[in-house]
Amino acid sequence: MAIRETRSDRVFSVVNIILLTILMLIVLYPLVFVISASFSNTASLAAGEVTLLPVRPNLNSYKAVFRDNKIWMGYRNTTFYTILYLAISLTATLVTAYPLSRRDCKGRNVIMVLYTFTMFFSGGIIPTYLVIKNLHMINTVWALVLPGCLSVTNLIITRTYYVNSIPYELQESAMIDGSSNLGTLLRIVLPLSKPIIAVMAVYYGVAMWNSYFSALMYLTDSAKWPLQLVLRDILLSNMITEVTDSTLYTPEQILLYEGMKYALVVVASLPVMCLYPFVQRFFVKGVMIGAIKG
Amino acid sequence: MLLIPSIVLYITFNYAPMYGVQIAFRNYSSKLGIVGSKWVGLKHFERFFRSYYASRLIFNTLGIGVYSLLAGFPIPIILAIMMNELRSLRYKKFIQTVTYIPHFLSTVVLVSLINAFMNPKTGLLNMFLIRLGQPSIYFMVEPQYFKSIYVWSGIWQNMGWDSIIYVAALAGIDPTFYEAGRVDGASRWQMLTHITIPCILPTATIMLILRCGHVMGVGFEKIFLMQNDLNMATSDVISTYVYRSGLLNAEYSFSAAVGLFNSVVNCVLLVVVNWITGRLGGTQIF
Structure with a gap:
């Protein structure tokens, strides 16, 4: 300088x-x-x-954690839910954003407004619960996976990416050569969208991995509980009794529980944290693309 | 068309509940269905406003919302500006990496950590108090601490993440502004107040509007986990009340009414703030 x-x-x-x-x-x-x-x-x-x-x-705390069958079960369930959710939500988002990004799609603004409206106003948890109940989805994986599988924010981010990063002329020329809408999406748009696919996968994956509330509302069978709900059960439910009622447990048990709490937190956050260094730039990129809309 | 699956999704999971919100004006029973149930008008709303809980719930919801807004809105901006002023890019990168980490902890994990640190016997915070010769405090059951714990743990978790958008806005400022400032002999503090802050004001306004839209939509998932019988006086908010009375006591219509009240207030707030910033000559989102 x-x-x-x-x-x-x-x-x-x-x-x-x-x-x-x-x-x-x-x-x-x-x-x-x-x-x-x-x-x-x-x-x-x-x-x-x-x-x-x-x-x-x-490693005593970790040994105690890994002895617990509930935790293994939670891990299995969460992994399964996350993979299923990723498959559905990625398909839904990538496919829906495509027509909304096309200039020649009539009525796309109306649809976009209707979608965005849901960001600011919703029926609330009770009416949503009743809908899920009437669809007989209570206690099934669909209650967790379907309602949140197409987030408006992610839709807007993906659409913005399509509009800004994939030349419209490229899609037009594919159409002139006789490609269908779906063909253009699969052969032209998606191969050029790898960064945004990564961003979306990470967003949706972390959201599902960390969520507990829909499972709490909709899953009544504790064998289906995801990891977060198991964690809540172990870490938070007996919080009050643990302190006020020390006659319930032997001193050794209380001690072990203290250490186990921390080990459990580490174990539960590990998958996301291990991915973190690799996906950090994708996360940030997602926020940046999202910011352009504003 | 490719849009059809998504339209079906939105109709089922977003617009069907909005249609179902009419149970707030009826006495819903699952036998009669939504339309078949008896229309009772504003009865449930009246019952809510007359109840002992109404003022406490509204006060807590607004209190937590406004507190998070006042404390949580400026801090990410300040953090972003401070990082922007750093000369060492590598240190900046490092600070960013560290401050983003807590964002990826789940709500359950975060609340467990809060509990662990605030534990009266073994918690980190009370260890410090004891070492300083103070009596230990069981923070989680003392109502007066609840709002602060909620808000500041939220800031701890999200300040780095929320600052990303401002870091992006700061990176977009034309460097010639700063060159001109330097030539004219401005100090760094002057450049900060005269160039940097005006340049990120539009971004900040939009974020402010969006956040105001969530003042009443306080973080239900976290509050729900932090609640216990003893701190209920300050921790009970509208959404947790809706959950309890609706799903645990199965008073569907009554809780739908309370939830609807919350959503409407939220929407009105968003529109009002948007209108005000528009009138002040600032940015609007619609």
Whole structure:
């Protein structure tokens, strides 16, 4: 830079860096603590000896987690739901966004307005519940997978991508050569949409993996519960009794439970966190594309 | 046409419930069906507003909504601006990566972490209090802490993620503005207040309008998990009440009425804020 920084500008920089570092540490510290706590000796953990690094590290908490059959079952269910949901929602989004992106599609604005309206106004949980009930979807996987499989936000992002990144002339020339609408979508548009497909897969996948509420409403059979609901059961349901009623459990059990909580959090978040470094740029890209519409 | 499956989906899962919302004005019974049930007009709404809970629910819903808006709206903007002012690109990238992580934790995990940290015996926060010679506090059952815990844990989780859109807006500012400013001898603070902030104002306005549309639609999933019998006085909001009375006590019509009231207030808020920002010469979304 040609112009030298003045003294006040340097102070500005330094203050800025310090504040940002503090903020970053506030975000980072609880995460580090959880990981350390999950590997620590449970007695030291309960005594408050763990502050940053694991104390007397061992794998007891993890062993306790993996002994639990409910957790394995939850893992299996969630994996199955997520894969099914991904297949349905990706198909729905990619296919629906296509006609909405085409200039020659009559009435696309009307349809778009009708879809966007649902973002701001909905019938509410009770009428939705009754609809699901009347469709006999209670206690089936469809109640989880179908209602949210086409999110308006994701639809808008995908449509914006189609409009901005795939030349309309390319689609036109395919049409002139006798390609059908579906053929154009499959052979021209989708092969050019790999980045947006990745973004959508990640968005939908994480949403399903982390969701618990529709399962709580619609799944009455606990053998079908996804991981998040199992977690809620273990981590949150007996929270109050755990503290007020220590006669219910032996001290060892309470100790083990303390460590298990942290290990469980790590185990449940691991798949998303492992993917995170690879998909981060896709996530951010999705937000950027979404921002253009505004 | 390719649109047909999606239209069917929306009609079934979005517009059918809107049609079904008329049960709010009827005494719904599953035998008679939606149209067959008796029309009772505004009876359920009256019952709600007369009930002991109404004012508490509205106050809590609005309170949490406004609190999250006031605290949660400016912080991502400030974070984005601070990151923008960093000279080291690598450090900026690192901070971004770290602050995005909590966004991917699920609600259940987040609430479990809150509980663990706030635990009176083994929680991190109380360990610090004890070390400082203070008595430990069981934060989760004390009503006066609920709103703050809710709002600030939300900020912890989402400030990085919410800042992305502003980082994008900041990256789009024409660099010649800054060059001109530098030539004219502006300090970095002056450039911040005279160039950076005016340039991201339109983005901020749109985000503000969208957030106002959600003031009454507070994060039900998280509040529901954080609730317990002891903090109910400040944690009970309209949507959790609807869930309890509707699905657990099967008072379908009554809760549909309460839910409808919430949705309508939300829509009105969105339109009003949009109108106000339009009148102030700012950006509108419609």
